[in-house]
Each structure stands twice: as C-alpha cells, then as structure tokens.
Amino acid sequence: MTQGIYKVISNINIAPSVFKMELSGDTSALTASGQFINFKIDGLFLRRPISVYDYNDKTVTVIYKVVGEGTEIMSKAQTGDSFDILVGLGNGFDIVKSGNKPLLIGGGVGIPPLYNLCKKLIAEGKDVSVILGFNTETEIFCEEDFKKLGAKVFVTTVDGSYGIKGFVTNAMENIDYDYFYTCGPMPMFKAIENTAKTSGQYSFEERMGCGFGACMGCSCKTKYGNKRICKDGPVLEREEIIW
Amino acid sequence: MVNTKVNLCGIELSNPVIPASGTFGFGYEFAELYDINMLGTFSFKGTTKDARFGNDTPRIAETPNGMLNSVGLQNPGVDKVKSIELPKLKKCFSKPVMANVSGFSVEDYAYTCEKLDDEEQIGWFEVNISCPNVHGGGLAFGTSAKNAELVTKAVKKVTTKPVFIKLSPNVTDIVEIAKACEAAGADGVSLINTLLGMRIDLKTKKPILANKMGGFSGPAIKPVALRQVYQVYDAVKIPIIGMGGVSTAEDVIEFMLAGATAVQVGAANLVEPYACKNIIEDLPRVMEKYKINSLTEIIGGAHNG
Numbered sequence: 001m002t003q004g005i006y007k008v009i010s011n012i013n014i015a016p017s018v019f020k021m022e023l024s025g026d027t028s029a030l031t032a033s034g035q036f037i038n039f040k041i042d043g044l045f046l047r048r049p050i051s052v053y054d055y056n057d058k059t060v061t062v063i064y065k066v067v068g069e070g071t072e073i074m075s076k077a078q079t080g081d082s083f084d085i086l087v088g089l090g091n092g093f094d095i096v097k098s099g100n101k102p103l104l105i106g107g108g109v110g111i112p113p114l115y116n117l118c119k120k121l122i123a124e125g126k127d128v129s130v131i132l133g134f135n136t137e138t139e140i141f142c143e144e145d146f147k148k149l150g151a152k153v154f155v156t157t158v159d160g161s162y163g164i165k166g167f168v169t170n171a172m173e174n175i176d177y178d179y180f181y182t183c184g185p186m187p188m189f190k191a192i193e194n195t196a197k198t199s200g201q202y203s204f205e206e207r208m209g210c211g212f213g214a215c216m217g218c219s220c221k222t223k224y225g226n227k228r229i230c231k232d233g234p235v236l237e238r239e240e241i242i243w
Numbered sequence: 244m245v246n247t248k249v250n251l252c253g254i255e256l257s258n259p260v261i262p263a264s265g266t267f268g269f270g271y272e273f274a275e276l277y278d279i280n281m282l283g284t285f286s287f288k289g290t291t292k293d294a295r296f297g298n299d300t301p302r303i304a305e306t307p308n309g310m311l312n313s314v315g316l317q318n319p320g321v322d323k324v325k326s327i328e329l330p331k332l333k334k335c336f337s338k339p340v341m342a343n344v345s346g347f348s349v350e351d352y353a354y355t356c357e358k359l360d361d362e363e364q365i366g367w368f369e370v371n372i373s374c375p376n377v378h379g380g381g382l383a384f385g386t387s388a389k390n391a392e393l394v395t396k397a398v399k400k401v402t403t404k405p406v407f408i409k410l411s412p413n414v415t416d417i418v419e420i421a422k423a424c425e426a427a428g429a430d431g432v433s434l435i436n437t438l439l440g441m442r443i444d445l446k447t448k449k450p451i452l453a454n455k456m457g458g459f460s461g462p463a464i465k466p467v468a469l470r471q472v473y474q475v476y477d478a479v480k481i482p483i484i485g486m487g488g489v490s491t492a493e494d495v496i497e498f499m500l501a502g503a504t505a506v507q508v509g510a511a512n513l514v515e516p517y518a519c520k521n522i523i524e525d526l527p528r529v530m531e532k533y534k535i536n537s538l539t540e541i542i543g544g545a546h547n548g
Contacts, residue, residue, distance in 0.1 A: 210513035217303035
C-alpha cells in the first residue's frame, strides 16, 4: 500500500450515474487485477474504496457509480483536481488458477475490476469469455472495451432490451468455460453459485472502515477462518466461501 | 530542544502518543508502513478469554466528522494472542506494549490478564469495561461503580503490572466510576471509550449497522472527551490516558492540558494510516509555537489558577 496525491487526468460520464476517472501518480503498489484504491474526500470522514478498472506505470483508472455523498463529490472532480488516495489495497484476482477458457462475469458496477483481469488473461493467451449483466440497454457500459481486448462478450439485460434477455446465469448455460471470475451484487453471486460447474473466484463488497486491515470492520467467516474483505479479500475462492 | 517524554506509571514514553485499541490491530499492518517504534507505545486489539468473530456486518457507518463501529471485540482469543500475535508483534515493536483486555464476567477479566501477565513485552494492562458493542459484558461493568470496583480488584490480584481501567462516557457520572476504580487499586484510567450512537439508511429505512447501534468516535466527540478528562483529573490522583477524536498534535496538547498524561489516537488511524507518525513528528513544532518546553509540565495545566 502507498499513500499519495493523485491528479485527475479525466473524469467522464460513461453511463447514467457511472463515471470513469483516470488519475496520475505512483501506481507501484498495484500488483494484481481486482485490487482497489481508497479515496479521501474533502468534508467526509471515511475514505471511499473504489475498485481499479485499469492501471499502468503512470496512471490508474476507476469506474464508479454515484451512490452517495462521496461518489457524488467525486463525480464533480475536474481535470487537474487531486485526491489523497491509498493505493494497492486488497489481494486481487489470482490469475495463475485460471484454466485455458476462463469466464468473467460482471454485474453492473461489479464489471470494472474485471477489465484489467481480462487484459492480463488475454496477454497470457487464454480464450476469455465475458458476460456483462445490466438491467436495461441504457445502462450498458464497457462492452466495447472488452471486445477490443479480444474477449468473447455476452451482454444480458433483465428487460431484454439488449443482448440476451435475463440474468448473467442465462448466458452462462451456453458458454464453454473451465474457470470463472466474478464481481457484482449478492443476488447475482447466489445465482452463479447455483449455476457454475467449475471452480472460481468471487470479489466481494462490504462497508469498510480503514480498507487496509486494521479495524476489523469488514470481516467475514470462511471455511479457512475469519477473513477481512479489505485485506485478505476482496477476492475469495469459491471453495472457501460460506454462503 | 523540546522534551516530549512522559512517565506512565514508572515506564518512560518517548512521547505521549498511543494508537488506541481496535484501530491498530497487533501493530504489524502499520509496521509495513513506518517504524512503529517511534510511538510512545500502542494498545493492542481488545483480547478476550475465547476467540470472538464479533457482530454481523455492516459494522461501520459514517457520521459528520466521525464514524460508528460495531465490530464487537473480534479477536483470536488470549491463547492465540500469546502464541501467534505477540511473537509477530515482537518482531516489529521493541517497546513495552499496552495489553487491552475485555470480558463478560469478573472471572473472565482476571483469567485473561493472568494468562497475559507472564508476557514480558506487556508494560501495562488496559482493562476495557466500556465496550458498547457486546451484550452482557463490557459496558455492563463500566456503567456501575460497584462492578468497576470488582473488575479492578480482580485484575489487580493477578498482575503486578500497572492496570488502567478504560471508562465509558455513556454514564451519568464518569467521575464516580473513576473514583471507584482508584479506590479499588487502579493505577490509572483511560477515557473515553466510544459514545453509543446510530445512523439510519434512508433507502432501506433501517439502521445502517447490523447491530443497530455502535460506538461513535472521531473528531466529533472530542469536546465530550476533553470535558470528561478534565472532570476526572479534578477527582483522582492516578494518571489519565485521554482519548476521543485526537487527530493532530494540537489535540494531544489540548488533552494534556485537560489532565491526560498520555493520549490515544483512534479513528484517525483508520482514515490516515500515518496519523500517529504525523502527530509525533509535528509535536515539537506545535510545542515551540505554544512555548511549551516539556510536555510533562503541561499535564492538567488548564486547571491552574
């Protein structure tokens, strides 16, 4: 983990209430896809943990949804503004365990942390399929991003206004995969748990105090003992999760 | 050169800054960030007789200028603290540490303190009789002068190390409890633990915390904490560890003027992992600004004249 001041390069609205923010600064602490960074917001006490969409040597990009006061303030940031951020938090996805045909399943704002993962898996020569789940066509984002990486992309909408009608699990039935990675809301996780035929990894969300393992605010029980979502997670393996 | 040293029950601290229990784990997360030997000491994660997972999540909520937590004393239990946590701590911290202990009966407190008593690195006990997040324990002892006295006596029987009793602000008269602890043989008192609070989510129309209520901490509670430290200082002769919303070197000095010999930093560690380091490094500058040569000399200074 490193702490630093990060400068906003861009902050654009890419879907209703969804923003993409690129920041410049020290990214050396980012070591895995699926890690998160923790924003200090002027006027608010606790930091705001946001998952990383993509990163390189000089910049880190997040995609976030405006859900409350903190993300509302973030959405108004302009190019040149800066944030105090803790960078390189959480374990991230373990790509060593992926088979040759990994499936990435994202629901809504659970999609962003899968982007850098997809990039890495494709660079490793994997045959990657991606399911992006939304409620309706107007909410869709990132579809082109994953296509450009060379993944096979399936979009589902609950109302059937675009792509496959229904939930991500409706798309899973017809995809050939030997491992999965997922991030999204809890009802989606439970549906995946009932559908998936292979091992996989789930990235969880929880209200956090510190984000770096000190306060025990985000603990959960697993088959391998108590874990902190912020430090030992947010990614847990299917085999250890107690539903 | 200003002098930041203070003496806490016969053990000298290089400075009065102490990370508060529950915000610093067993030290090693922070030792990855900076050399924690610069701290006066730190109070380790509240330890109980048996392992505890704590309360359901969400355990954290935000407030204006502060936060609520309802962790509920998650810890691996005293045996694992001895066999796993303390050996790890020893590798990154060479000073005496403060052992924070909690319980659900007078016997629990005595049992856990007795088990920890042979740990050489423990310099002081800090006995938490004020956790607002567990039923049938903690706070039940901190809201009754009689129970506070019973716990103090029981712990004093099993250790020769200095014993601080950590007091709850959720009482009618904190002075009465502090005096009962002093009369029962406490070597000092720590105050304040968190204030009992609540937040309600307007979307779900239900309390944010799974436990409904939680402990309120952060800068918002500082005036309450200062007032209680000031009141207790007037009533007891034993040293006070002051805490409640401390996040700057100025806050440390303010608590010492109210009567604290040492000062704990809690919630600030969670939003600013370098909070204690920054405070310690800033102390000499702030002391010079306010013409303070020695911190020991200002303890209780607000009471004079």
